[in-house]
Amino acid sequence: MRAEQNELLTRIGPGTPCGAVLRQYWHPVALLEEFDPALHPEMAERPLKTVRVLGEDLVLFKDASGAWGLLGRACPHRGADLSFGRLDPADEGGGLRCPFHGWKFGPNGQCLDTPAEPVGSRLCERVRQVSYPVQAHGGVLMAWLGPQDASPPPVPALDCFRAPASHRFAFKGLWNANWLQAFEVGIDPAHTSYLHRFLFDEDLGAIGSNAAGKQFRSASAGEVEGERWPMTRIMREFGKPDIRMTPTPYGLQLQTLRQISAERTHVRVTHGLFPATFVIPLSETVTITQYHMPVDDHHTYWYSLFTSFDQPLDVASMRAQRMKFTQMPDYRPTSGRHDRWRYNPQEQRTQTYLGMGEEDINVHDQWAVESMGPIQDRSREHLGTTDKAIMANRRVLLQAIDDVQNGKPAPGLAQTEVAQAASGPDTFDGIGPQNGWESWWQDSARDKRARAAWLLGGATTDMHETTETHASPASEVTATTGGAT
Numbered sequence: 001m002r003a004e005q006n007e008l009l010t011r012i013g014p015g016t017p018c019g020a021v022l023r024q025y026w027h028p029v030a031l032l033e034e035f036d037p038a039l040h041p042e043m044a045e046r047p048l049k050t051v052r053v054l055g056e057d058l059v060l061f062k063d064a065s066g067a068w069g070l071l072g073r074a075c076p077h078r079g080a081d082l083s084f085g086r087l088d089p090a091d092e093g094g095g096l097r098c099p100f101h102g103w104k105f106g107p108n109g110q111c112l113d114t115p116a117e118p119v120g121s122r123l124c125e126r127v128r129q130v131s132y133p134v135q136a137h138g139g140v141l142m143a144w145l146g147p148q149d150a151s152p153p154p155v156p157a158l159d160c161f162r163a164p165a166s167h168r169f170a171f172k173g174l175w176n177a178n179w180l181q182a183f184e185v186g187i188d189p190a191h192t193s194y195l196h197r198f199l200f201d202e203d204l205g206a207i208g209s210n211a212a213g214k215q216f217r218s219a220s221a222g223e224v225e226g227e228r229w230p231m232t233r234i235m236r237e238f239g240k241p242d243i244r245m246t247p248t249p250y251g252l253q254l255q256t257l258r259q260i261s262a263e264r265t266h267v268r269v270t271h272g273l274f275p276a277t278f279v280i281p282l283s284e285t286v287t288i289t290q291y292h293m294p295v296d297d298h299h300t301y302w303y304s305l306f307t308s309f310d311q312p313l314d315v316a317s318m319r320a321q322r323m324k325f326t327q328m329p330d331y332r333p334t335s336g337r338h339d340r341w342r343y344n345p346q347e348q349r350t351q352t353y354l355g356m357g358e359e360d361i362n363v364h365d366q367w368a369v370e371s372m373g374p375i376q377d378r379s380r381e382h383l384g385t386t387d388k389a390i391m392a393n394r395r396v397l398l399q400a401i402d403d404v405q406n407g408k409p410a411p412g413l414a415q416t417e418v419a420q421a422a423s424g425p426d427t428f429d430g431i432g433p434q435n436g437w438e439s440w441w442q443d444s445a446r447d448k449r450a451r452a453a454w455l456l457g458g459a460t461t462d463m464h465e466t467t468e469t470h471a472s473p474a475s476e477v478t479a480t481t482g483g484a485t
């Protein structure tokens with residue numbers, strides 16, 4: 001790839017061609033748990049935090065009416081920092097006031113009061129702060145940073161947003177690197193056989209239902225000669241995957257085959273949702289949907305949404321497991337470039353392929369993403385056959401940049417009809433027949449959905465309750481924070 005193309009694909013700040021594409025999609029901007037006073041005590045005093053999204057500094061807050069606001073951080077009067085603002089109580093009409101001269105803004109950015117101006121002043125009617133719609137779904141606050149006068153497509157009714165609080169868990173982490181290299185890890189099915197290789201399997205009896213949600217430790221679906229195999233064994237022993245791609249309305253479906261014997265093949269089905277989300281299996285019954293939210297050109301938050309199609313998730317275990325490696329309040333990993341990601345050559349020789357621990361697999365991907373540098377120099381890479389999804393995605397992104405620059409719509413979930421029709425998507429990890437693996441995995445996925453109580457009606461979170469773009473029901477916050485503690 002030419003250096004100019006690499007610049008084009010990676011620079012995402014305001015006014016950039018790629019930023020203009022990414023602003024057509026919903027992105028996660030915070031976990032709902034970040035507003036839970038039980039986890040973040042400062043939220044009891046004032047539910048407001050600063051966020052940086054696509055190179056833009058913003059304040060995210062819940063006003064006294066329960067509506068979410070996402071506003072530009074610099075006050076439109078004379079530019080003071082609204083993150084020091086006062087949240088007016090409900091009996092004063094809610095809203096956020098700049099402490100410099102008291103100008104007040106509603107969650108939709110409208111200026112509501114300019115108290116120092118003369119009586120009868122109508123100045124505030126003409127002032128509107130930059131504001132973006134926010135909606136709560138699946139334990140995550142999603143925002144759309146498109147043009148101020150445009151309306152967003154709906155948030156797609158993906159499984160991760162439909163599951164009730166009991167069957168979902170969301171967490172996030174900060175990586176010091178560009179968004180595209182973060183996403184490109186997730187659509188690279190070959191790396192799991194190397195980067196995440198464990199030289200020893202965990203006893204499947206001991207891992208049980210895998211309450212902490214450890215990636216690759218669960219069993220694959222299906223059997224080899226009557227025996228269940230952990231995913232780690234398959235990844236380790238079969239390192240030359242045959243990767244197939246099928247375009248979908250919102251991205252790519254990947255089918256990765258690892259032939260076990262003449263009769264048996266391992267099938268792993270994952271998805272890339274353009275522009276920056278992947279969906280992968282954790283186990284037979286749990287799926288991970290991972291968004292990559294570009295903070296700016298050099299920083300990215302991953303947001304992982306775990307969705308169970310079977311038992312409720314053990315949210316406390318999942319959170320505790322991840323908190324061991326996470327610093328609050330920014331969800332920053334405890335290790336990184338400063339401690340060489342805790343690389344241990346002895347472990348690399350005897351336990352793992354990488355040497356950065358077995359408990360937290362996120363650090364493996366973090367190393368892959370951050371060790372390339374803040375923006376990978378793609379003019380020096382040499383792509384192989386197994387990088388085909390990465391190449392396909394870059395072609396779609398280049399085309400999308402060109403289209404948006406020429407006034408055409410961005411593809412996939414940026415389009416209302418595609419977002420309205422989106423569902424699932426189904427993931428799979430299992431060992432099945434060499435002949436007929438396609439119908440076998442699809443039947444298995446259908447069975448999994450048929451058994452999911454919350455898909456049968458009744459317990460579902462009706463995400464389309466949240467149609468008002470600047471607000472979301474307080475009930476969703478209650479449900480999620482209850483589960484997150």
Ligand code: FES
Nearest residue numbers: 075077078098101
């Ligand atoms: S700078 Fe914010 S009210 Fe004056």
Ligand SMILES: [Fe+2]
Nearest residue numbers: 185191196365
């Ligand atoms: Fe990975």
